[in-house]
Amino acid sequence: MDWDDLKIFLAIARDGQILGAARRLALNHATVARRLDRLELTLGERLFLRRSGGCELTAAGTALLPRAERVEAELLAAEAIARSAGGQLSGTVRIGAPDGFGTAFLAPRLWRLLDGQPRLTLQLVPVARAFSLSRREADLAITVEKPDQGRLVSRKLVTYGLGLYAARAYLASHGEPSDAEALARHRLIGHVEDLVYSRSLHYAEDAGLRWQADYEISSAVGQVEAVAAGGGIGILHHFMARGRADLQRLLPEIEITRTYWLVSHQSTANPAAVRHVADGIRDLVNDERAVFA
Incomplete structure (x- = not known):
């Protein structure tokens, strides 16, 4: 099984459309459709029902999804380890947060986590919406409710x-x-x-x-x-x-x-960097916990 084909599968599963997956991967529509056909032929299973409104996972696709996510996480983690030789973290960590906490509290402070980490990039997305970690919309999310579904790790923040x-x-x-x-x-x-x-x-x-x-x-x-x-x-x-x-x-x-909750996915793609950022966010909050009371 080709990892590039699995990436196609994950992108379609997360976006719900072949066209959207093509945009996500910077590929053309025909290439994405052809690689999906190849993966389905290799597995001997239909992974999606292709409808006019998008692609819906079949039972086989649903069964494959968590396994493909684990493969993705392992490969990305290996890449992160290789890039992090010398003790420095690398890669990009995206943090989704409610706009109030993200803009008023995190934005003026989060940059401190970059000190001593010149190869690390942080992306803060402070918007009033929920984030899907399984779809890789963010690596970490601050939520206003503790998630009760999905393979997520939740810790009370404040x-x-x-x-x-x-x-x-x-x-x-x-x-x-x-x-x-x-x-x-x-x-x-x-x-x-x-x-x-x-x-x-x-x-x-x-x-x-x-x-x-x-x-x-x-x-x-x-x-x-x-x-x-x-x-x-x-x-x-x-x-x-x-x-x-x-x-x-x-x-x-x-x-x-x-309560704010700090949430990550069990199969996070860059565990060392995500752990660094998660620990840093907790430290930032603990240093000023009194302002939240």
């Missing part, structure tokens, strides 16, 4: 708090709510409901608040900026809002807590 905040200028014009019921008389800022990618982001519901947002923003960082500009009252992360002189905490009895 528990963080959120509360109600408003700009001092907004409160000067609209007054300060005396209790939770009074929030209905204020302009509220929250998530775009149909873009919420995790149940744990329903902060208001879990806090027992009747929260009908007038201004919906899918980014936690965007919500902080909108609140700071006087746009209304929002439920903000303490580690982003607490230190800002232009923001005031409201109704401190309303406290919401959540």
Whole structure:
């Protein structure tokens, strides 16, 4: 069995389309289709059902997928070891993170993990979405829920708090709510409901608040900026809002807590580099754990 053909199989399985796999691998569509045909002929099994909307794994393809991922991980690990002669790490590690944690906390600090590692590249992808580690969308992911499916390794990173905040200028014009019921008389800022990618982001519901947002923003960082500009009252992360002189905490009895998890795949492609970055992220958080409370 040719490893190049297995790479084709993995790319199609992860993208769901031959055309998308071709783009991912920088090959043309015909080459990808031909190599898939060759692999299926070698195995004597159909690996995908090819439909107009994409490719769906067959039972044989589903059985092959974890084995192909293990082969990929072993080969990439061997390449990483060969590149890391002399004790230096090499390669690229991509970290997927929620936009708030990724932009406000990791982005100003993550570069420290490059010290002494001139052959290592870090990619930080701070966006409000879930990442698939099995599809190699990231090597590490910070998640807001502990994954319960897939061959993933999850470690608790930190528990963080959120509360109600408003700009001092907004409160000067609209007054300060005396209790939770009074929030209905204020302009509220929250998530775009149909873009919420995790149940744990329903902060208001879990806090027992009747929260009908007038201004919906899918980014936690965007919500902080909108609140700071006087746009209304929002439920903000303490580690982003607490230190800002232009923001005031409201109704401190309303406290919401959540947990960030640090997640990797069992068959990570570059284990030494991924382990270095994972340990480094934990150290960065532990050094400033108090800001999350």
